[in-house]
Amino acid sequence: MRYFILLITACFCTANLSAQSKNSKTKTVLFEDFNGKSLNRKLWNVEITGQTNNNEQQAYVDSASTLYLVQGKNAEGARNGALVIKALYHPGFISKEQHHYDFISARINTRAKFEFTYGTASARMKLATGAGLWPAFWALGEGSWPDCGEIDIMETVGDSSWVSHALHGPGYFGNTPIAYRAFFQKGVDVKQWHVYSVDWTPNSLTFKVDQKVTYLVTRAMVEKYGRWAFDNPKFLILNFAIGGGYPNGVNKITEPYFGLSQQSVDQIKSGQAKILVDWVSITKNK
Template sequence: MKFVHFTAIALIAILSSVKAQQTRPKADTVFFEDFNENTLDRTKWNVEITGNTVNDEQEAYVDSASTIYLLKDARAEGAKNGALVLKAIYHPGFISTKDNKYDFISGRINTQKKMEFLYGSASARMKMSSGAGLWPAFWALGNGNWPDCGEIDIMETVGDSSWVSNAMHGPGYFGNTPIAYRAFFPAGMDVTQWHVYSVDWTPSSMIFKVDGKVTYAVTRAMVEHYGKWAYDNPKFIILNFALGGGYPGGVNKIKAPYFGISDATLGKIKAGQAKVFVDWVLVTKGVK
């Protein structure tokens, strides 16, 4: 991965974290999901259903075996014990619970009130389709009003397979936040291959990684330059597959056939080729 040019403060935070890890026992696992069952474990995960959408996204989230399902063996495409699949589907005229119309359906799950954690490490092994406007994400969110509740974007991609982004959103630094970074893959690697995306969260820093390599380091002081540090409260995990909307559209400038979604991507969705695979999700305990 391409490394960040860290500020002196961020570098000190990283070195201090590494030193502390060398003198402490290995962190305890507080949550592990291997997706090795036949169906999604509803004791661990909530399935979200769209009423209204945000960010001008083009999809409706539904609770359906067509958009959220598990695969095993060779069908899991390299996930040893099985994989979760979030699939985007072209479904013209779909009506949401709030009577809004969409031409796409997709999947979104979270661990709210079933698994929430305060500090520690969160990681997931994932691979996903590329295509302008495909917007999968692995992130953590606090309870309460956004952005005051604090959002940690561990992995986002908007269709350019050469990079993923890390970001934090809170009061005073949200939307097109200054607390964000694009991590580019080395030549020959991209989002369509398996990678482990993670964040190490402490009371004073966030250290984002891809395949164990640091991509972005954020200190509390960096955040507080813009607003309140909103990361001393429990967060829950979210996995979702959005389509189009503000972030992809802001990057690719595509207006048609759908906001942020290219003709080529539309064809990929219609052909059933827009998928996100998740091998596993792991959360380990941190120091409070």
Template sequence: MDVTNVIFDIQFAIKERKNMKRMKKYFQVALLVLGICSSANLLAQHADQTTKNDTLFFEDFSQNSLDRTKWNVIGTDFHVNNEQQAYYDSTATIYTVKGEEAQGAKSGALVLQAHYSPNFTTINGKNFDFISGRINTRDKVMFTYGTAAARMKLPEGAGFWPAFWALGGGDWPATGEIDIMEYVGETDWIGVALHGPGYSGETPLVNKYFFPEGESVTDWHVYSVDWTPEGFEFKVDGRLIYRVTKPMVENYGKWAFDNPKFLIVNLALGGAYPYKTNLVEEPYNGLPQSTVDLIKAGKAKVLVDWVLITQ
């Protein structure tokens, strides 16, 4: 690893914040669970107490750094989809913030941030000009059926490719993929999708959600999916945006959604899906110069207020 990588760790280590008094965890969980079940307005903000669902997992990123007992961090040996970044386990790319830096997240927020880092060298000897962050709950928090939700705030810029999604623990696509939220840089819409055997890649089980006038991905929104043995309901701020039934899936291939899944949150740059949307080839595949400039200016940030799984 070259000296640039070490410098990034040093520079961003100062972003760690001293301890602040936190709200009691059980109170936050109770508030947020009702947020999944209540109206769109409550989902976009905060919620009131309910005992309708059992909480399997809750993370509000109120600690001074990522809780490694809940999350795995992907390193530089992982690369897919012709993405233009290397994933890097660093306080440059994955850190928590509080106060004004949390931009309205009361207990703090997780930040995934991409950086321009020319000729960054991975463990496999590959070179990239960007680094970013990707985390998951594999083998730490797995779930079968229930509601998975996250409150997120996304950056503006063509070719940014953040996602909130779930994978099965086996081979892809045989064990299934649930895309709860994907965004490729057009601020007025996000996508949802299912992938499995016979319906992966250019899947027919996909839908776009266009925000109402005055809203965009740069605002805080709750992205969620209700998963049952019979199908899925995808929602944004409690609004049902797409329903998929088991027979719909089986029209294309084997149902791959009776097995445990783990959650993923990541910020990719460019690559296959953004390119199919914007057809940008230079200076990077799916990533225009205007977005490179945003990355250099420190504006390539995904904020996550909380993540919740109920069953």
């Protein structure tokens, strides 16, 4: 496993990032390439379901069946390997809190192991599609939600043509007004590899897809609704949720599961509902 916390500019394994590093005065403070045999637990915490939020239909478990690393052809174009988060059909699964689920999946975070304030957070990802499949790459502060501040760098709920960006904080949470759908050009979709990122400064957050600006949020925009909650350290989260409130708000599906279509259930049953993460990085200005 190669996991770097550096104070120098890193040489990335993709041409786009290499060019970016050469042409900008930045330093890389984290680069996780997912190129080992197992997840680096010195950096990542694996969450286990306790309280389920948002009417999500999955339990998060710590299992090699839902969270693992792949190499070679199995990495599907990730040169140095990739992280896989996979949703599985597991009817009758019972959590330690005695809650019942028909699906299991995975969620990891860097809480108390790596947290940052300001800079650019990026991840190269390849996503699953299907109504109610809900992968996300995001950052969260310590403390009670939403006061701690949440940065949703990338979310999708199964529509292959767009991803969303959003901020949650005091006065702007849940169905937050600080949100935007970024649509892909014709012939491009979330099933292909893309770099999702946010440039975070004391007064703005600039969201990008493949280095192209898709949404700019300023402090003034946020403060129309409530306190700016983005001046405290955040930790990273990668997860793959199944069904729930956000998918249902888009697709209006209630059967066979809340926010999850039968077609997506069949996709999960066939073992095809998975996301891949090539790498994650945090850079800062020198």
